[in-house]
Amino acid sequence: MSQKPILRALKGERLPVPPVWMMRQAGRYLPEYRATRARAGDFLSLCYNSELAAEVTLQPIRRYAFDAAILFADILLVPQALGADLWFVTGEGPRLSTITDAEGVAALKPVDAIHEVLHPVYETVRILSRELPPEVTLIGFAGAPWTVATYMIAGRGTPDQGPAHAMKSADRAAFMALIERIERATIEYLSAQISAGAEVIKLFDSWAGSLKGQDFDDFALAPARRIIAALTTRHPGIPVIAFPREAGPRYAGFARATGADCLALDNSVAAEWAATELQKDGCVQGNLNPRLLVTGGRELESETRRIVQAFSNGPHIFNLGHGITPDADPDNVTRMLAAIRG
Numbered sequence: 001m002s003q004k005p006i007l008r009a010l011k012g013e014r015l016p017v018p019p020v021w022m023m024r025q026a027g028r029y030l031p032e033y034r035a036t037r038a039r040a041g042d043f044l045s046l047c048y049n050s051e052l053a054a055e056v057t058l059q060p061i062r063r064y065a066f067d068a069a070i071l072f073a074d075i076l077l078v079p080q081a082l083g084a085d086l087w088f089v090t091g092e093g094p095r096l097s098t099i100t101d102a103e104g105v106a107a108l109k110p111v112d113a114i115h116e117v118l119h120p121v122y123e124t125v126r127i128l129s130r131e132l133p134p135e136v137t138l139i140g141f142a143g144a145p146w147t148v149a150t151y152m153i154a155g156r157g158t159p160d161q162g163p164a165h166a167m168k169s170a171d172r173a174a175f176m177a178l179i180e181r182i183e184r185a186t187i188e189y190l191s192a193q194i195s196a197g198a199e200v201i202k203l204f205d206s207w208a209g210s211l212k213g214q215d216f217d218d219f220a221l222a223p224a225r226r227i228i229a230a231l232t233t234r235h236p237g238i239p240v241i242a243f244p245r246e247a248g249p250r251y252a253g254f255a256r257a258t259g260a261d262c263l264a265l266d267n268s269v270a271a272e273w274a275a276t277e278l279q280k281d282g283c284v285q286g287n288l289n290p291r292l293l294v295t296g297g298r299e300l301e302s303e304t305r306r307i308v309q310a311f312s313n314g315p316h317i318f319n320l321g322h323g324i325t326p327d328a329d330p331d332n333v334t335r336m337l338a339a340i341r342g
């Protein structure tokens, strides 16, 4: 049986001190990340440079001794591998060529072709599984089909995912074909990450909260269930963390319904509610507000302790409710860790 704290928590074990890592832990708040990114050129060049991507993955492990490392890549590499154009506008975020109809979906590359683009990511995983300290768990990841589709349809991030909702109503068949294509690509992508050495998979459904009623079941829950089923058939025992962000009450039962081993919680989930309603089904991960790593002070310490305390009767991985932001103070991360680890 594995002794790695993250794997123990994912198997349902309550640990006296929760293991910890942070969403976006390799990122612009770290001077060493900014330096390596400058060497790589732009963000996408860094994602596809296996040596440098492994280097930035390791930086927060060296600095903070986190219990997990998350592969450095992006959820939008899958659309790119399926043939979408992708670029990042500084200060604004991602831009993609858009898909609006069945023709656009049909023009995508076949799922088998994704590895031609994504193979450097698998090499990053191989490097990391050699270089990580033995107690650190390597997490691979992908975006969930709905969240990835929102970017492919709109060509950018949107506040309300309006274009994706519009295509879902106007051309249901084309929309479903797109979800299905992303889903199959995601299974192949994650399976290749596991074969290369990823020990845990996290599925990011950042926009799950904008799916209501039956749409939530059809486009957040069902794809997650099918992806997890396919992965666990091919790689028995592989733990999966699901992140149906802003799902609110729909977090309840999500782990059981999808087969996820752990639910990652966003900031809007009350820890006391989650401890009662979610922890009985397995591990939970979260959910400090990343803003506190900017503001620091007593509230950072008291909130960190409150979350540790609220989840102390069951399996818990300490994390943020969303990614750490570029304006966070690296010393506040040290303060957060001191409040967790004592």
Ligand code: CP3
Residues within 6 Å of the ligand: 022, 023, 024, 025, 026, 027, 028, 037, 043, 070, 071, 072, 073, 074, 075, 076, 092, 093, 094, 141, 157, 204, 206, 323
């Ligand atoms: O967590 C990690 O350290 C691993 C790497 C990782 C990145 N993106 C690196 C990244 C992971 C797991 C992601 C996931 C991701 N990417 C999500 C889901 C999680 C979430 O945040 O809701 C989404 C929606 C994306 C798409 C994306 N990538 C956006 C919208 C942006 C721009 C916003 C921003 O923060 O700049 C990115 C860029 C991005 N992805 C950066 C990093 C470190 C910043 C790029 C830079 O260095 O300039």
